[in-house]
Amino acid sequence: MEQLGIAEQLREKFPGSILEIITHRGQVTLLVDRKDIFAICQVLKTDHQMNHLNCLCGVDNLKRTAAHLERFEVVYQFYSIDNRTSLRIKAQIPESDPSIDSITSLWTGANWLERETYDLLGIVFNNHPKLERILTAEDWEGYPLRKDYALRGDKEWKGLEELREKAIRLRQYDFYGAQTEQE
C-alpha cells in the first residue's frame, strides 16, 4: 500500500516525532508530536506531491483514552491529486500549552480552517497572520467544541441584554416629537 510506504518514509525522516501509524478502513493515520508538524507538512507537500489539503480540524480528547493521546489534537487530511493517495496526520497537543505551528505559509487555504479551530477549540496557531474568532462573536466566552462546554448553558450571551435594551429604546423613539421641537 502506497500510503503505508509514505508513512514509513516519514518515520525514517522524523524518528522522534512519529508516535504511531494506524490503519482503519483503508485510511492511514499518523500520530505525530506537534514540534515537527510544519516540517512534516512541508515534506509531504514537496517530496510526496500531497498538493491538496482536504481538511483541517481540531479534536478534544477529554473523554477518550488511548496510547499517545493528549488532551487536544489537530487533524490534517492530505491528498495527492497526481498520485491519488491520501494521508492523515494527527498532531497531539497537551492541555497545559494548547498551541501548534501554523501551516498557512504552505497552504493559504489553511488560514480560515485554523481560525475556525482556534475559535471553537481554543488551540493557538503560532505565526498565524490573523488569529481571531470567525464563526462566533468577537466577545464570545469559552470554546464551544470543547467537551467540558455544555450544549446548553445556564446563561444567555452577555450581549443579548444590551441588544434587548437597545431595541426597546428604539421602539420608544418619537418621530413626531423630534419635529415639533425644531418648529
Place this chain on the structure above:
Amino acid sequence: MITLTDTQTIDVPVQSGEEDRYHLKMGPQHPATHGVLRVDLDLDGETILTCDPKVGYLHRGFEKLAEHRTYAQNIVLTDRLDYIAAMSNNVGYCEAVERLLAIEVPERARMLRVMVCEMSRISSHLLWLATHALDIGAMTVFLYCFREREVLLELFAELCGARLTTTYTRLGGVRQDVTRSIMKKLDKFVEDFPACIEEYETLIDTNRIWLKRTIGIGQVSAEKALDLCLTGASLRGSGVDYDIRKHMPYAGYEKFEFDIPVGETGDTYARYRCRMEELRQSNFILRQCIDMLPPGPVLGKDAPDLVMPIRAANKLEVDVPAKNALITLIEDRDVFMEGDIYVATEVPKGELGFYFISDGMGRPYRMHIRSPSFIHIGALSTMAQGAMIADLIAIIGTLDVVLGECDR
C-alpha cells in the same frame, strides 16, 4: 442644529496618505452577497485595496449539536447545510457514516442516490447561473433557469415530500422507492433539458456585456487555486482535473460514463463554461440512471432499523440484533467499532467532506464538516485584491457560495 449651505463642508480628520481611501461595509443584507455575508472593503476610488469577508451570521453549531444526537438523527442537520442542494449533503453524510459503521447499501438505493445527486447538481447549477447572471445584469436568464428548476423541485416533492429540506437518504439506503410517475416525468425532463441549456447559452454567450464582465475577471492560476484549497468547478476552471466522482468514487459512480470538464484560463468565464458543461454531463448521467436502474430493495438488511413501516411490521419481534436496533438517546452502549474516517463527496459547490471519530457509542464523538463554501469565501480576499468593486460581485457569484454551508 447645523444646516449646511452649498459652499460649506464638514471637516473629517483623515490620516495623511489615506485621503483617497474609502472604507465600505458591504452586507450582510446586500442581495448580491448570496445570503448573510459581510465584506469589509478598503477602497481607493473603485479599486479594492483590502477585502475582509466576515462570516458567522448563520452559525448554528451543527458540529456541537451532532455530538449530542444519534447518527440517524443527524441526517436532518445536513439538509440545512447547503439548502439548495440538500440531496447531495444527505448522500455525502450517509456515505461517510456507512463507511464508518460498515453498513451495506443495496444496488438500487445506490443508483437512486446517484440520481438524486445529479438532480440536485442540476438544480443548484441552475440557481447559480440564474443569480450570477442577475448580479452581472442579465435579468432574463433568471426566469428561464427557474422554469427548469421548478420541475426538479416538484420531482423532489413527489419523491420525499419536501422541495428543499429533503432528508431523503437513510443509513443503509434511501427513504422511499421511486414511483412510475416520477420516472416518467424525469424521463421527459432529461429529454427536454439539453435544448434548455442551449437556450441559456443563446441568451448570454454572444452577449457583449456578459463577456466583458466575465473574461479575465477573478483569474486564478492552477497553483494558486490549489494553494487556496479551492475545489469543484472553481478548481477545474483553472485546469486541475480533480473530481471526487472520478478520484474516489462513491455510490457507484465508477459504473457511469461521464467526462469531467476542465477549463484553462481560470477566470470567471472558464468557470462558467465548466459548469454549463457539467449540466450536460449530469443530464447524461441521469439518462444512464433511468436506463440502468436495477430492481431490488432500497434499504439494506443490516441498516439500523429506522424506517417506520418496517419497524411497525416487526414490532413484536424481540431478538433484534444489537447493530440492527434503533440506537436510543438515553442509553450509551458500545454498538460500533472505534475509529475515524474522512469521506469526501462531490457536491455542486465543491468537495464536501465529513470527518468522523467514533468512540463506539451510538453518537459521533466528533463530526467535522469540510464545507466548500467556507474555504471559497476564505479565498475571496486573495481573489478580490486589486479588482474593481463591481468585479467583486462577479467573483462572489462565480465561487458559488452558500452561507448556510459556510457557517454551519
